[in-house]
Amino acid sequence: GANYPLYIRSTPTENELKFHYMVHTSLDVVDEKISAMGKALVDQRELYLGLLYPTEDYKVYGYVTNSKVKFVMVVDSSNTALRDNEIRSMFRKLHNSYTDVMCNPFYNPGDRIQSRFVCLGRAFDNMVTSMMIPVC
């Protein structure tokens, strides 16, 4: 199926393309994990996919929602302070913000989550910003 990004954001503006690439390649890993799961993922635990793969610089975490929307997070490896719980909670927040976006009847699933001034997704964007700042 098509795996186009609904939303992508990265903090350092340099190497942005590299992050995009990493995220995209990690989608394969996510797909792999999902298919390995088998039955329906109903548990919160199972939504969180954990560390997808580590590179020398970065760690990539994955999370998938019940509706097969994938969240991928790339974190700097040097940031050793981040524990698994924190990653989980970040994903949970992401998921909640995403559902808030969903609640908006003007949002069509599959649209990009814009965050321009008069568009949808400002709250989502703000939330992501708030998460990215302490991390980096």
Next chain:
Amino acid sequence: MEAAAAAAAGGGCGSGPPPLLLSEGEQQCYSELFARCAGAAGGGPGPGPPEAARVAPGTVTAAAGPVADLFRASQLPAETLHQITELCGAKRVGYFGPTQFYIALKLIAAAQSGLPVRIESIKCELPLPRFMMSKNDGEIRFGNPAELHGTKVQIPYLTTEKNSFKRMDDEDKQQETQSPTMSPLASPPSSPPHYQRVPLSHGYSKLRSSAEQMHPAPYEARQPLVQPEGSSSGGPGTKPLRHQTSLIRSFSVERELQDNSSYLDEPWRITEEQREYYVNQFRSLQPDPSSFISGSVAKNFFTKSKLSIPELSYIWELSDADCDGALTLSEFCAAFHLIVARKNGYPLPEGLPPTLQPEYLQAAFPKPKWDCQLFDSYSESLPANQQPRDLNRMETSVKDTADLPVSTQDVTGDDKQALKSTVNEALPKDVSEDPATPKDSNSLKARPRSRSYSSTSIEEAMKRGEDPPTPPPRPQKTHSRASSLDLNKVFQPSVPATKSGLLPPPPALPPRPCPSQSEQVSEAELLPQLSRAPSQAAESSPSKKDVLYSQPPSKPIRRKFRPENQATENQEPSTVASGPASAATVKPHPTVQKQSSKQKKAIQTAIRKNKEANAVLARLNSELQQQLKEVHQERIALENQLEQLRPVTVL
């Protein structure tokens, strides 16, 4: 005076007695005003005082037009303005230099404070002059910068509007040109100036339509901003506005605090009539004021406002505070208000303004007046909790005689009858088409059924569970006649004069037409007892229970009378033989004889009724069976679907 004016005019600021003492705020304000008037192109409509019209070349002067506008905006009488112009020296020198301008402003302040227009007046501490003008030219109330945050950009538009209450009368006509959504907002003219609730409509009309009194340059700058549509206008639009806001400031001492708080919130404060309008619109979408409007319904409604989808989605984001995909009344009002504001050119705020928060709105506007008992009962009757209420209603209906219409039984009286009749009329339509809310439709459907069949809770649950099924063959009772049981209704066409208490005569009645008095007595006794019992049973509603209830009492009675029957049977031949009964029988024979024919008739009618009841019950039974089957099938289908959805689809 003249000398003073001359001195002031001659040297510029601060030279010669009396010095023009300006506080820092005043200095800032005046300089800004002056810059504006000076920078603006001349030629504003409306002639200023002719003395000021001449502009001496080579000096920095404020153009006469805007100055005149500004002065007029101070809302001082023309005489005073003339005086001021004279005093400040502009008249003499023929132009408004900085000095003249400042003096004039100070004189205006003095005049507004009630002081006589004298040069001496300006010596003392004065509040800043207040100018009430149309939007572009207006001074702005400026409170704490902190308060401006989200609403800053609206101030240039708004405070001027709401300040210019006195001009409302002129502008009321312009409100006619508003879009339909705005038309109800045409508020009554000439609210007192200190009225804090500003109808946004006034501001809107000014924004949209008024062409005169325009300060051309800023207005042109604003024109593209005022024309909304398109997200791009929001972004770049705010910047020039903010820029202007920073340029244009004034302090109002008089009523400053309360004015500031109210003026700053003005664009986002909902007035009474606006609130009423919003509430009516809410009701048109959702009759229950305490319930929600679903996302799709709201989406359709708001899309009619012709705003762009991104804007609407942003407005939704702002107003749906709890992010539940549905709008309560307060959320709906906030959203509507934002849409109205946006349509009239106000850029959308960064966050939901405090006056549009749901809690605030709920506190500010407690339950609207139309939410009276009438609607309470109506709204309660229609949406959730149909079952117990249906039963209650049915119980009350049961208690009354069948002849009385439902309306008279209802607690709330005629109004409810009107509602019920409309509901009843609406029912057949609901039944035939797919309802928007299955719950409501089911409830509506359930109600006549419950009335007509004293339906069981099972029945109601079934109906609620299924989607609008094919209209069942049972007669849809659209009239408001009460019926405790369908049997009553069945009897009504056939036997119009049924006794109210004549409820399912149970099969327990002795089928043999024994025209013995004891029989009749027993039957007579049976019937009232049975009628009482079933009526009580009907109050507890289930029709099946009715039969059950009636049966136990009948059975013992039956058994009780059995020996008597047998005894009377023995009697019968003797009575039929028209001979005096045997001594064993105590019953009076002549009475028996006379009553035998009556008994026969009574028994025969009873038999007939029993048969009809049987037939009806049998039909009922078959229909219920049918429904049961349908529900089963649905359940199976749903379970299948669930099974199919369960396994993860491999990508």
